[in-house]
Amino acid sequence: MPVRSTDAMAGPRVFEIPEVERLIPAIEQVFSALDPLRNRMRSLKLRINALEMIWGEAVHQSENPDHPELQHHLREMAELQGEFERTTQRIGALGGEIKGIDPALVDFYGVRDGHLVFWCWTRGETRIDHWHHMDEGFARRQPV
Numbered sequence: 586m587p588v589r590s591t592d593a594m595a596g597p598r599v600f601e602i603p604e605v606e607r608l609i610p611a612i613e614q615v616f617s618a619l620d621p622l623r624n625r626m627r628s629l630k631l632r633i634n635a636l637e638m639i640w641g642e643a644v645h646q647s648e649n650p651d652h653p654e655l656q657h658h659l660r661e662m663a664e665l666q667g668e669f670e671r672t673t674q675r676i677g678a679l680g681g682e683i684k685g686i687d688p689a690l691v692d693f694y695g696v697r698d699g700h701l702v703f704w705c706w707t708r709g710e711t712r713i714d715h716w717h718h719m720d721e722g723f724a725r726r727q728p729v
Contacts, residue, residue, distance in 0.1 A: 598680040
């Protein structure tokens, strides 16, 4: 149930630990879907960088012999970035906030000892075993 500061204004969804734990398989699926996208984007970035190293700014000119290849890679990169963004939005739809991709880090709002905190999950964890204060990150997480 959302926390409400006023009737007209909804705040973030606040989770109990078991609620977040039920979402972990879906979160893992999202990051598994991101893996091939990230790998392809890395490969494209290497190709784009190689063309730019060989030609410099000239590769961006239409008369350059490798310009069509560069444009193809840039279009594919833009498509992959769009797909990557749409995929990461699935975490937000679940109520989480992505704090990192590599390593995969997701926080969910929770309440501990009467204070708003983040329940902290990182890829590979099957439970929510850590939390941290709102103004702190992964490095300052504490056991539940």
